[in-house]
Every structure is written in C-alpha cells, then in structure tokens.
Amino acid sequence: MSELTREQQTELEAAAFRRLVAHLRERADVQNIDLMNLAGFCRNCLSNWYLDAAAEAGLPVTKDQSREHVYGMPYEDWKQQHQTQASDADKQAFENNKPRAE
Secondary structure (H helix, E strand, O other): OOOOOHHHHHHHHHHHHHHHHHHHHHOOOOOHHHHHHHHOOOHHHHHHHHHHHHHHOOOOOOHHHHHHHHHOOOHHHHHHHHOOOOOHHHHHHHHHHOOOOO
C-alpha cells in the first residue's frame, strides 16, 4: 500500500467515524452500559471525544451538541425512546471494569 497523505488519512478516519456513529444509531438496542462493559467506551464517551476535539480546534461545540451528533437526536429523547434499566449484574460489571482515577 502506498503512503497516504495526512489529508487522505484524515478523510479515511472521518469516514470510519461517520460509519461508527451510523452503526451506533442503528443499534439503539445495544445499551451504553453493554458497550462500556464489553468495549470500555460508549456513545457518551464518543460524544465527549468529539467535544474534546472541538475544544482543541477552538470550535464552539457544546456537550448537548456533541451528544446530539452521536445519538442523532437530543440525548434526553434518545434516553426516553431507547434506554432501559440496567440490571444489577450489568451495574456490578461496570463497577468492576470502569477505569479508575489515578
């Protein structure tokens, strides 16, 4: 494979991000706690990373805007439509696996 330019690499990364966001929007049946327990990140993490990137670039993006970008709707609407109560086992797994502050 030939070397990619920085611009080409950025375009591919952006396309992969868009595809990940679209996939997560389509899989509203997968709860954030499930993602956290299996992969160590969730939709909220992704929206926070988006917010961090905006801040680093000096762009005026709010937390609500970054969440709406990832969820495809206001976060409160998504929670009402798709979020279910986590089981005690899921909550315990989250506590056991979540990153610890250093």
